[in-house]
Amino acid sequence: MKKLRMAVLFGGRSGEHEVSLASASSIIENIDRDKYDLYLIGITKDGHWRYYEGQVEGIRTGQWEKDSKALVFPGDPAYKGFFLMENPQKIYHVDVVFPVLHGPYGEDGTLQGLFELANIPYVGCDVLSSSTGMDKLTAKAIFSHEGLPQGEYLGVYRHEINENPDGVIDIIEDSFVYPVFVKPANMGSSVGISKAKDRKGLLEALDIAARYDEKIIVEEFIDGREIECAVLGNYDPKASVLGEIIPSEEFYDYHAKYEDGGESQLLIPAPLPTDKNEEIRDLAIKAYKALGCSGLARVDFFLHRQTGKVYLNEVNTMPGFTQISMYPKLWEAAGIPYPELINSLVRLALDRFKMKHI
Numbered sequence: 001m002k003k004l005r006m007a008v009l010f011g012g013r014s015g016e017h018e019v020s021l022a023s024a025s026s027i028i029e030n031i032d033r034d035k036y037d038l039y040l041i042g043i044t045k046d047g048h049w050r051y052y053e054g055q056v057e058g059i060r061t062g063q064w065e066k067d068s069k070a071l072v073f074p075g076d077p078a079y080k081g082f083f084l085m086e087n088p089q090k091i092y093h094v095d096v097v098f099p100v101l102h103g104p105y106g107e108d109g110t111l112q113g114l115f116e117l118a119n120i121p122y123v124g125c126d127v128l129s130s131s132t133g134m135d136k137l138t139a140k141a142i143f144s145h146e147g148l149p150q151g152e153y154l155g156v157y158r159h160e161i162n163e164n165p166d167g168v169i170d171i172i173e174d175s176f177v178y179p180v181f182v183k184p185a186n187m188g189s190s191v192g193i194s195k196a197k198d199r200k201g202l203l204e205a206l207d208i209a210a211r212y213d214e215k216i217i218v219e220e221f222i223d224g225r226e227i228e229c230a231v232l233g234n235y236d237p238k239a240s241v242l243g244e245i246i247p248s249e250e251f252y253d254y255h256a257k258y259e260d261g262g263e264s265q266l267l268i269p270a271p272l273p274t275d276k277n278e279e280i281r282d283l284a285i286k287a288y289k290a291l292g293c294s295g296l297a298r299v300d301f302f303l304h305r306q307t308g309k310v311y312l313n314e315v316n317t318m319p320g321f322t323q324i325s326m327y328p329k330l331w332e333a334a335g336i337p338y339p340e341l342i343n344s345l346v347r348l349a350l351d352r353f354k355m356k357h358i
Helices: 017-030 057-061 110-118 127-134 136-145 158-163 165-175 199-210 254-258 274-290 326-333 338-356
Strands: 004-011 036-043 049-052 069-072 081-084 087-093 096-099 153-157 180-184 194-196 215-220 224-233 238-246 265-267 295-304 310-316
Touching: 004 017, 004 087, 017 036, 017 057, 017 338, 049 081, 096 110, 096 338, 110 127, 127 136, 136 153, 136 215, 136 274, 136 310, 153 158, 153 165, 158 165, 158 199, 158 215, 165 199, 180 199, 194 199, 199 215, 224 274, 224 326, 224 338, 238 274, 238 326, 274 295, 274 310, 295 326, 295 338, 326 338
Parallel strands: 004 036, 004 096
Antiparallel strands: 036 049, 049 069, 069 081, 081 087, 153 215, 180 194, 180 215, 224 238, 224 295, 238 265, 295 310
């Protein structure tokens, strides 16, 4: 059987650049090379596109930025690929792109729009679902319209904080009791998130979040267990078994996810009653469909420790994809090993492309 020519795209300009390198390295190491010819494309932190032919270890360490060549990914549907700046006559045609980028300028619909212009199939959510999934304020508005259960929240803007920080804090204090969570609206991997316990901490948290986005979310604190569900599919998506996170830190922040040496615990399957398990899996599908997702997403929840009420937290349209990340681990527990999960995502990408072009 003829191999598929797949471009794996990694890096990017967001604060999740290093997470992307880890996810892409894991995919490259585990993909079935009998089925795919790979083209490795990295985007530097300052936005330069590079074609890389070296070892996967060079991606993890950042060596690829020195050893790669400049390229262009054209938006002309006639190309369906890219060419090197030093040799524009040589066109690298690809059948599908796996954009393993997290956060802004990768997971937010911008790259997906480029692939649509270039008429190239790509793994993951489309332009609209990627952008709404990335913008948590917009996503929360959609979830509210759909009647999905979620905690109280408030959106504020960077210019409001800069112009009148005390006024913003007064509004927040009128709406919530401490502690509260503060996060950038367009970021993932827990980058820029803080738990504020008083007025001073809130001012600091707003400052941190505003470094990453002009739009900031303040959320009520929910004393809940952190439950996650992986969803896979296009028009008839399926929910995985559930996983529970026992963070090593006060909450599951960036350090607890990526730097604590495995001290955080991932319980798969999550120890839950059958009825609560099914409720959460059903809500995961509803949230996935509410945003119009396709391919994959991870849906995160809080399960209140006292009341047992389920709260939808957020949807991640390109979750972490290392072998130890929750998304692939949940599907592995459901009987889909990592290499087959990659194959399934590629098939879904090609199927969606075919349906759009009937």
